[in-house]
Amino acid sequence: MKKIASIVLSAVMIMSLAACGSKTETPSETPAETPAETPAETPDEATGDLVIYCPHPLEFINPLVSEFETQSGIKVEVIAAGTGELLKRVESEAANPLGDIFWGGSLSTVKPVMNLFENYTSANEEFIQEDFKNTEGPLTRFTDIPSVLMVNTNLVGDIEIKGYEDLLKPELKGKIAMADPSKSSSSYEHLINMLYAMGEGDPEKGWEYVDLFIQNLDGKLLSGSSAVYKGVADGEYVVGLTFEEGGAKYVADGAPVELVYMEEGVISKPDGVYIIKDAKNMVNAKEFIDFITSEEAQTIIVEQLNRRSVRTDVAAPSYMMAKEDMNIIYDDEALVVENKNAWMEKFNDIFTNY
Structure with a gap:
């Protein structure tokens, strides 16, 4: 009897070891992926x-x-x-x-x-x-994400802001929030947007506007995207150049801000x-x-x-402008990628001259 029990116990142990050794799938792997698409990771490479x-x-x-x-x-x-x-x-x-x-x-x-x-x-x-x-x-x-202007309604008074052209108004000098485009993707996208919008589709023609706009910044460039929408919401600036999401949160929360979709044209990427x-x-x-x-x-x-x-x-969301109501414009993606470094250098050269 003891011999029979020993044989049964050995068989159970062998079956258990075989079952453990056959479980090779990674727990976090999604069902949609196949082994060919997702190479197995070794314990030394993966941390979980x-x-x-x-x-x-x-x-x-x-x-x-x-x-x-x-x-x-x-x-x-x-x-x-x-x-x-x-x-x-x-x-x-x-x-x-x-x-x-x-x-x-x-x-x-x-x-x-x-x-x-x-x-x-x-x-x-x-x-x-x-x-x-x-x-x-x-x-x-x-x-x-469309590029937009974010306006503090408590500070703007009777200054009308409908687009980029309005940012050149003398009463806004030093009151415009924009981040350094070399550090902020939202500011870099605004640079592209204004080159195409103010150049009427030709970015080279847009640099004349950029020069005037930089003069109205009055030597102020912020460190990052969040500093722009926070600065406008906190009343440090009248208007800021940001992505829609940066200002939309404040609109949804009932803060004294509004979003302006530039009448000269909005690039939404x-x-x-x-x-x-x-x-x-x-x-x-x-x-x-x-x-x-x-x-x-x-x-x-x-x-x-x-x-x-x-x-x-x-x-x-219902409180965002429908895209069909915006003046949507487009850039030349290949040209933008090709000229990124040159445009950044040109922006910095103009900024450091004022």
Whole structure:
């Protein structure tokens, strides 16, 4: 009898060991991915966590990261700083990436360095608006952001502000908030927007306006995007040049501010979320891309975070101007990418001369 029991016990142990040895899938891997698309990570490479480099304000980051952590069980570490600073960090760490995701930054800012990012198409690509699909490989769009002017209604008085031309009014000198475009993607996008809008489609003709505009800044450039909308909301500046989302939060909260969509023309572009090339937590990074483009996350973005979705099935907030009511204009994307450094240098040269 003891011999029989011993045989049975040995058989059970062998079956248990076989079952444990056959479980090779990564817990955080999404069902949509196949083994061919998602190479297995070794314990030495993967930490089970996710490190995100992100220039967005914490009030935007936290609700989405919290929801992702709850759904996935993945612990997220966010490194927050300016777009330019974080891109330099990604570049300097290329041989040994310490981050997994770069979340934010306009496409005009990221495209010149998209070799720093991994090709990946999200599981939700079929629901993305046609203009915002990832045709390049590394560039996943996740929100649609028009450039706007943010006006403090308590300070503006009887000064009429409908667009860029109004920013040249003498009574606004020194009262305009704009960040350094080398540090702020929203300010860089405004530079592109004003070149095309005031040059009537020819950016070279727009520099005459930029020269006059810089004179009216009166030597003031702020350190980052958040300093612009906070400065206007706090009453330090009458008007600021920002992305729609930066001012929309204050509008939704009932602050004394309003958004102005420039009558000369508005460029509305998506910003993106990207996997850093050779990221150590590659599986988790792909899961985050799929999450942030999902209907659930995009609904949070619209209903709680004051942005426009890139999905076809998630409508914009009711208090934002409909895109069909804006004077939408377009830039030449290839030309913008080609001239980024030259335009930045030209802007800085003009600024330092005043």
